[in-house]
Amino acid sequence: MNVSEIRRRFPILDQxxxxxxLVYLDSAATSQKPLSVIQALNEYYSGYNxxxxxxxxxxxxKATDGYEGAREKVKTFINASSTEEVIFMRGTTTAINTVAQSYGHANVGEGDEIxxxxxEHHSNIIPWQQLAKVTGATLKYVPLQEDGTLSxxxxxxxxxxxxxxxxIMMVSNxxxxxxxxxxxxxxxxxxxxVMVVDGAQAAPHMKVDVQDLDCDFFAFSxxxxxxxxxxxxxxGKKKWLNNMEPVEFGGEMIDFVGLHESTWKELPWKLEGGTPIIAGAIGLGAAIDFLEExxxxxIEKHEHHLAAYALEKMSAVEGMTIYGPKDPSKRAGIVTFNLDDVHPHDLATVLDAEGIAIRAGHHCAQPLMKWLNVSSTARASFYLYNTEEDIDRLVAGLVKTKEYFSDVF
Structure with missing residues (x-):
């Protein structure tokens, strides 16, 4: 895997x-886009909108062919058994909410458990909290091991x-x-x-086979x-999607509309109300082409290497606390940490002055922050365009930040 060549295909990194x-270490929040994806969006809007x-x-x-062609690419990408099982939505949040509001309301009642x-990310907590409140179900939590893994x-x-x-999320953000x-x-x-999987941090970084996992629902962005x-x-498995009622009603998902009754199209369109996310789907198809190339x-092997390298180098920084599994083989390309006596937001601000982009805050995971006994953390996340040199820059920035705050206080 030639990372130097890959980096040249991401225009934003050359600044x-x-x-x-720029050292971009915030791909868990959103990844950068290769030129081929940018061009696919431009071609749609300028050529066949x-x-x-x-x-x-x-x-x-031509637009329909592009949109439905992207669905076929997704089917292959996750090894779904049919394009009828691939529903385009705004993102992981919308997908999980749809399962909770449609499947959940129809199949969960008082005395049941979720x-x-x-x-979990808030997007995989709040929909189930709301479902439990409405139905009288009980929301239960699998406890975490000391290193943040599940037994x-x-x-x-x-x-x-x-x-x-x-x-449950496949990979913790x-x-x-x-x-x-x-x-x-x-x-x-x-x-x-039934098993619902938040795949937002998994699908971009490793091969996903939903039939092998045998999960009932899988969501990603x-x-x-x-x-x-x-x-x-x-x-979603076809047997569940077929019996789910839409949560959005209007154009595109209807078969027949009368004055008092309406019927829905077949899958997958019955769950895609309104004008679809046409450009987004076409862009996603281009992204899948890029990743599969x-x-x-x-990609997974490269990120495991970067995680191991980062754990080794960052652990040598005095006052460093790193959260999650210590064994790099048990974690994806995400390293969340705190530096003694430096607030994560201050840390991120100083690193930004050095051209290094990380994430700071609760990462939409406040229950996990409480479990870690912290209010917030800093996070560096890696993708296929990151290098050991990026991590070296991060470590140098961490040392500089520590020295700066030591001098100030």
Missing amino acids: EVNGQP ANVHRGVHTLGT VITHM LEDVRETITSQTKIVS VLGTMNPIKEITKIAHDHGA GHKMAGPTGIGVLY IGLDA
């Missing part, structure tokens, strides 16, 4: 920030015959923990529960995998 070459499915004119036909973990024994003890939904989703799915199914913002995917296995 200075505050007089320093039209609505899909309805028109028979040339531009409409199981999640303390490490399958704890999973077995938490999931019961009353559990209807288990919803804070700890970098890679969860054993296939094994958890089997436990859920053994108890008659385009903007974290070199694609545009505002586009994401809900995968590089190879997901190569």
Whole structure:
């Protein structure tokens, strides 16, 4: 994997920030976009911008082919059994909310259980909180091990015959923990529960096979995998999607509308109300082409190397606390940390002055922050365009930040 060549395909990386070459270490929040994705969006808007499915004119036909062609690419990318199982949505948040509001409201009642973990992103907590409030179900949490991993024994003890939904992220956006989703799915199914997977931090970085995982629902976002913002995917097994009622009603998803009754189109369109995210889907298709050209296995291997390198170099900085698994083989390319006596926001500000972009805050994971006994943390996240030199710049910036605050105080 030639990282130097890959970097040249990302125009935004060739710039200075505050007089320093940009080091972008915030891909867990959103990834940068290769030129091929940017060009795909430009080609759609400048060459065949039209609505899909309805028109028979040339531009409409080309737009429809591009939109539905992207769905076929997603099907192959995650190994869904059919394009009917691929629903385009605004992102992971919308996808999980749709499952909670449609499948959840129809299948969860008083006395039932919904199981999640303390490490979940708010987008995989709040929808289930709201569902539990409305239905009278109980929301349960699988406890975390000291290193921020999950024990399958704890999973077995938490999931019961009353559990209807288990919803867990495949990779933690804070700890970098890679969860054993296939094994958890089997436990859920053994108890008659469905498995929902937040794949936002997994799909961009490793090969995902939803049929092998056997999960019932899988959600991910385009903007974290070199694609545009505002586009994401809900995968669902056809047997569940067929029985789900839409949560948005209007154009595109209807079959027949009368004065008092209406019927819906077949999958996947019945769950895609309104004008679809046409440009976003086309851009996502271009991003998938790009990632598959590089190879997901190569990307995952590269990020594991960077995580191991970062753990080694950052651990040598005095006053450094790193959260999550110490074993780099158990984590993705995310390192979340704190530096003694320096607030994460101050740290991120000083690093920005050095041209280094990291994330600081609670990372939409306040329950996890409470579990870690901190109010906020700093986070460096890596992608296929990052290098060891980027991490060396980060470590040098951390040392400089520590020296600066030592002098001030």
